[in-house]
Amino acid sequence: MNAFTEKPDRAQGRRDAQKEATRARILETARDHFERHGFEAANVRAIAADAGVAAGTVLLHFQDKRDLLHAALFDDLAAAAAEAVADEQPGTLEQQLHRLAAAFFAYYARRPALSKTLLREALFADPPWQERFTGQVASVHARVAALFDAARARGEVAEGADAALFGVAFFSFYYFTLIAWVQGAHPAPLALLDRLVAQHLCGLRPAEHTGRSR
Known part of the structure; x- marks a missing residue:
C-alpha cells in the first residue's frame, strides 16, 4: 500500500x-x-x-515565542498535576498533602532556572493561557479539598472546618514556599511547607486531639 x-x-x-x-x-x-x-x-x-x-x-x-513558552509550561504542569491528583496512597492528611506538593517540587527541582519564568508566566499569563493555568490550580484545589473532607470523616479535623478555605490556605503556603525557594531564601521548600501545614492544622483538630474541652 x-x-x-x-x-x-x-x-x-x-x-x-x-x-x-x-x-x-x-x-x-x-x-x-x-x-x-x-x-x-x-x-x-x-x-x-x-x-x-x-x-x-x-x-x-x-503563535510566537511567548505562546511556545506557555505551551511548554502548561504541558509540564499538567503532567505534574495529573501525577499529584492521581495519588491514592493511604495516609494522614499531612502525608497526603506532602506527596501532592512533592510531585510539583520535583518538577521545579529538575528545572530550577525555568521555575522563575514559570511563576511569572503562570500567575500573570494573558488569555487564553490564564484560564488554562487557573483551571489547573482549580483541579488541584479540588483535590486538596477532597483530601480534607476525607480527613474530616476520619476524625482528623474538626467537623466545622471548611475544606475549600483550607485549600486556599494550602495554596497560600505553597506559593510562599515556592517563591522563597526561587529567590534563594529557603533551600528546602517542601520541608517548610510541611511545617506551615502542620501548624495550621493544629487549630483545626477536634477538641479531643488538642486537649481542649468541647
Missing part, C-alpha cells in the same frame, strides 16, 4: 501522529533552551534548529 492507495482515515491518523511528535519535540527543545538561556535570550530559530525543523514549522504550531 502506498500514499495513493492508503485509506484516508489511516493516512490522516499517520499525519496527526507525525504532527503531534513534531510538536512534542519542539516543546522539549524549547524547555531546554528556556532553562539554559532564559526566556529573553532564547529564540525561535535556535529552538527550531535544535528540534530539526524550520522556524516556520515552529510558528505553525505556536
Whole structure:
C-alpha cells in the first residue's frame, strides 16, 4: 500500500501522529533552551534548529515565542498535576498533602532556572493561557479539598472546618514556599511547607486531639 492507495482515515491518523511528535519535540527543545538561556535570550530559530525543523514549522504550531513558552509550561504542569491528583496512597492528611506538593517540587527541582519564568508566566499569563493555568490550580484545589473532607470523616479535623478555605490556605503556603525557594531564601521548600501545614492544622483538630474541652 502506498500514499495513493492508503485509506484516508489511516493516512490522516499517520499525519496527526507525525504532527503531534513534531510538536512534542519542539516543546522539549524549547524547555531546554528556556532553562539554559532564559526566556529573553532564547529564540525561535535556535529552538527550531535544535528540534530539526524550520522556524516556520515552529510558528505553525505556536503563535510566537511567548505562546511556545506557555505551551511548554502548561504541558509540564499538567503532567505534574495529573501525577499529584492521581495519588491514592493511604495516609494522614499531612502525608497526603506532602506527596501532592512533592510531585510539583520535583518538577521545579529538575528545572530550577525555568521555575522563575514559570511563576511569572503562570500567575500573570494573558488569555487564553490564564484560564488554562487557573483551571489547573482549580483541579488541584479540588483535590486538596477532597483530601480534607476525607480527613474530616476520619476524625482528623474538626467537623466545622471548611475544606475549600483550607485549600486556599494550602495554596497560600505553597506559593510562599515556592517563591522563597526561587529567590534563594529557603533551600528546602517542601520541608517548610510541611511545617506551615502542620501548624495550621493544629487549630483545626477536634477538641479531643488538642486537649481542649468541647
